[in-house]
Amino acid sequence: MSVKYAYGYIRVSTHDQEEISPDSQEHLLRDYAAKNNIVILKIFTDLGISGRKANKRPGFQEMIGLAKGDDHPVDQILVWKFSRFARNQEESIVYKSLLKKQHNVDVVSVSEPLSDNPFGSLIERIIEWMDEYYSIRLSGEVYRGMKENALRGAYQARPPLGYKVVEHGKPPVIVPEEAKIVRTIFEKYTNEGMSFFDIARYLNSLGLKTSHGKPFERRSVEYIIQNPSYCGMIRWNRTENSTNRIKDKDEWIVTEGQQPAIISKELFESTQERFKATYKPVGKRPSSTYKHWLSGLLKCPDCGRTLTSTTMKRVNGEKYSYFSCYGYSKGKCKKPNGISSLVLEKEVLASIKEILDTKDIVYELREYQPTEQFDERKAITEQLESLTGKEERIKASYREGIDTLEEYKANKAIIQKERESFEQQLKELKKAAHKSDQDPADSMLQKVRSVYDILISNNYTYVQKNEALKQIIDKIIYDRKNDSLKIFFFLYR
Numbered sequence: 001m002s003v004k005y006a007y008g009y010i011r012v013s014t015h016d017q018e019e020i021s022p023d024s025q026e027h028l029l030r031d032y033a034a035k036n037n038i039v040i041l042k043i044f045t046d047l048g049i050s051g052r053k054a055n056k057r058p059g060f061q062e063m064i065g066l067a068k069g070d071d072h073p074v075d076q077i078l079v080w081k082f083s084r085f086a087r088n089q090e091e092s093i094v095y096k097s098l099l100k101k102q103h104n105v106d107v108v109s110v111s112e113p114l115s116d117n118p119f120g121s122l123i124e125r126i127i128e129w130m131d132e133y134y135s136i137r138l139s140g141e142v143y144r145g146m147k148e149n150a151l152r153g154a155y156q157a158r159p160p161l162g163y164k165v166v167e168h169g170k171p172p173v174i175v176p177e178e179a180k181i182v183r184t185i186f187e188k189y190t191n192e193g194m195s196f197f198d199i200a201r202y203l204n205s206l207g208l209k210t211s212h213g214k215p216f217e218r219r220s221v222e223y224i225i226q227n228p229s230y231c232g233m234i235r236w237n238r239t240e241n242s243t244n245r246i247k248d249k250d251e252w253i254v255t256e257g258q259q260p261a262i263i264s265k266e267l268f269e270s271t272q273e274r275f276k277a278t279y280k281p282v283g284k285r286p287s288s289t290y291k292h293w294l295s296g297l298l299k300c301p302d303c304g305r306t307l308t309s310t311t312m313k314r315v316n317g318e319k320y321s322y323f324s325c326y327g328y329s330k331g332k333c334k335k336p337n338g339i340s341s342l343v344l345e346k347e348v349l350a351s352i353k354e355i356l357d358t359k360d361i362v363y364e365l366r367e368y369q370p371t372e373q374f375d376e377r378k379a380i381t382e383q384l385e386s387l388t389g390k391e392e393r394i395k396a397s398y399r400e401g402i403d404t405l406e407e408y409k410a411n412k413a414i415i416q417k418e419r420e421s422f423e424q425q426l427k428e429l430k431k432a433a434h435k436s437d438q439d440p441a442d443s444m445l446q447k448v449r450s451v452y453d454i455l456i457s458n459n460y461t462y463v464q465k466n467e468a469l470k471q472i473i474d475k476i477i478y479d480r481k482n483d484s485l486k487i488f489f490f491l492y493r
């Protein structure tokens, strides 16, 4: 059983019939800790506090402050009874859920074991539900306040392209040169039938920038097209604050605003009509369900961005991927550099085969630092560092006379054992990292051979093939114009 760390909390209530003394409470906490492999780092007390002073509870406040610390000093707070921890249901729920959800600290009553029986889990469920109820009520109030503001035509967000705020709390005013861009977007889209892509590319070719000072993308044009601010309306409650998810249209609040219009309401209406008629929801992206084994590895020869794939179907029903530059789809690259996986697969396999036959390979030697092992090492080191803090805390408890010498020694021994086990884990990791001292070119060819075998086999999924390739290949650049295929191999030292 792994060691847990805890604070103890003792409180004496002056009007409780069942009261037991602070010493007896402490005895019960220590007894429980010893039986459950828990190290009590410190016991906090609030004695003899009653009436109005009870609001303060300095011991309790100090303990909560420490328990919420970033170094996660304790896993649990031990109390004799839940009624010691909080003075009423509401306070208990607030603190318990805050400690559990945000800091992963459990409040444990040594005389009322909660989690072991069905009634316990029911109570926990109720706590969860209450918690939800409280946050819903809170956001409901916030929502109502903002809705009222919105309906009064107030301006809460920063204004979109075409406007600026001159005086806080007042409607924004038009920025003429930006307003010209906005008008161009609406007209090109609605009257000339240009696509979002084409409009973005057109604006970028003129060197124009969004309100964030960036080049235009497909979605920045799409966003502007749908924004009723431009015809003098204001819109609120379009997205969920926490997730940015776009809400259903009937939840939006659109009302007459106080800002001057940049385009006419008629133009805005016909724009919305064209948008509705041509808009196809993206839905599930086919590339995620049908991932090609070359996905993520192909780069554009012109701009270096990744080529993304669209799933295609041949007449005979066979699926394949058509790769093209992601930058092009965003209006940021001049050429699509499209290529079918049917062509590319053959080229890549032939090229690897040639390398294996000639044993002539160019590759980059990288420091040995695969993410998994790197993280593991980091995690163990962090554990070791936190032990030092824990040692200091039990030492302090001993010095302050809270723990006896025996208790201190016992706690110290437990921590020392943990330290040794972490150090052993670190040693084994290091050993594993240094086992091969063969010629790197041989290791590289060996790896290429085994990945090639995976690629030509039918036993592996595309995802597995893709993962295998990513162990040895950084990127692949196919330049159709010059008919050249470059594969960039790498090997961890």
Ligand SMILES: [Zn+2]
Residues within 6 Å of the ligand: 300, 301, 302, 303, 304, 305, 325, 326, 327, 328, 333, 334, 335, 337
């Ligand atoms: Zn490109």
